[in-house]
Amino acid sequence: MPDLPILPDPKDPHLTRAVRAVDQQGAARDIRVVEERPLTIYLNSQEVVTSMTIGDYPEYLAVGYLRNQGMLLDEDVLTGVDFDAEVETVVVRTERTTDYEDKLKRKTRTSGCAVGTVFGDMMEGLEGLVLPETTVRTSHLYALAHQINTAPSLYLEAGAIHGTVLCQADKPLVFMEDVGRHNAVDKIAGWMRMTGVSGADKLLYTTGRLTSEMVIKTALMGIPVLASRSGFTAWGVEIAQQIGLTLIGRMRGQRFLCLAGDERLVRDADLSSVADEPKGRVRKGSRGG
């Protein structure tokens, strides 16, 4: 397992582009914007999905997507993950045909598209799931938020992007960003799958909202704690409570709210040493999408 964190590379010329804008007073301004490109994911010979992505770590994205959709099981042996930049495809190869390829072929014949099916399958995977009884120090939460918010990132470079970070104690390990709503977390899942790293002693931090899908994905990655600057949906909260996942949101400066699994929290932080953030009074939109 690598001991240095994986971080976004804001200077990678494939990830942002300079464009000319005109401001409110008619003055020309050059700004950098993030790229967005299609990536088609295959499982062996079966085309599965075309996802819009910023384009870094395509192999992790493909493996993580298939793993998070339940199409690639823990017992499946990966024999190759081949990215072709020219035709924008990743082919994930397994030793034997996976169970899911047949399922996908069969189900799509009757239901038109696998979207509903996939969602159903994801919920099923939660039955009997037991997340480890770890603890989370609030001093670590604040330390993580500070490191993540000040790390070099595509968000600071160009905005309009989501970030997700796999953390252990007070250390960020893998920091992924993407334009696609769930691509950042899928890339983390792919990294975990390909390096064999367990989620049991980890925390997942995301800049996005805590929806049902984020909660389900985190739980299925075996990670017992999910934290975010953003808010919650009711179903996200309900699922977290049912499966015993610690759900922390609206983390801003000193403030946060814990909506489920509060028993894991150890409130050891000296709040007087944590910088507070003024409470927002207006709509904030820079993370929208």
Next chain:
Amino acid sequence: MPDLPILPDPKDPHLTRAVRAVDQQGAARDIRVVEERPLTIYLNSQEVVTSMTIGDYPEYLAVGYLRNQGMLLDEDVLTGVDFDAEVETVVVRTERTTDYEDKLKRKTRTSGCAVGTVFGDMMEGLEGLVLPETTVRTSHLYALAHQINTAPSLYLEAGAIHGTVLCQADKPLVFMEDVGRHNAVDKIAGWMRMTGVSGADKLLYTTGRLTSEMVIKTALMGIPVLASRSGFTAWGVEIAQQIGLTLIGRMRGQRFLCLAGDERLVRDADLSSVADEPKGRVRKGSRGG
């Protein structure tokens, strides 16, 4: 056409739920969070997709989704839009079987899932598209932003939600919110399709990011101007430039950036009369997702 705007109903008990949270100091707090529920959309007897939605205006969402995906054409005659709250389905019925049902059945047999196909189809619809040569007064832009940001909304009530507003001159006409990334704009498209309202003299305002898909959807709805508080992706900008759509982003207080179609803008606003908003220094996450 109704002359009163359609607005979110933050007090609708089906759209938010009270949940108990614990804050950073261990104090219990009751907060409201938005609901999120699955809605399965059928086109006649063909199941098309299951979408996660807040649950209001399901008929507009279904019709708008099918219309924006190119599955429901302008010449298709709607004979019924039936929402069943019990089983969380909407069935959109057309006079004759649409072209798309056959297409979906055929294509999914070979490609596994229609996602890639749908995306390809959406790009195709842009060829030959000409958007009307309208003008946009910046005084109207500022007036719209002010009205939208202060209107009663689920965002102000519970956060963690996206908003999209169909506007005409300086008047918001239809204000839709949803947890799903593109549901809010699909609901607008459904309202336009079912009421027969044209996009030619309209502006679309969104709280989300200006990605390729948002730009494509706006253009296919015949709306020549798209504005947002959020940022841009490179492909979103590129497509807007190619098809001549006016793309305005990062609207905060007095500031905004126009990335395409600047020739439609009439800078008539007296900037000294527009309240400015302090430039953000920290990550903002309340719109994430």
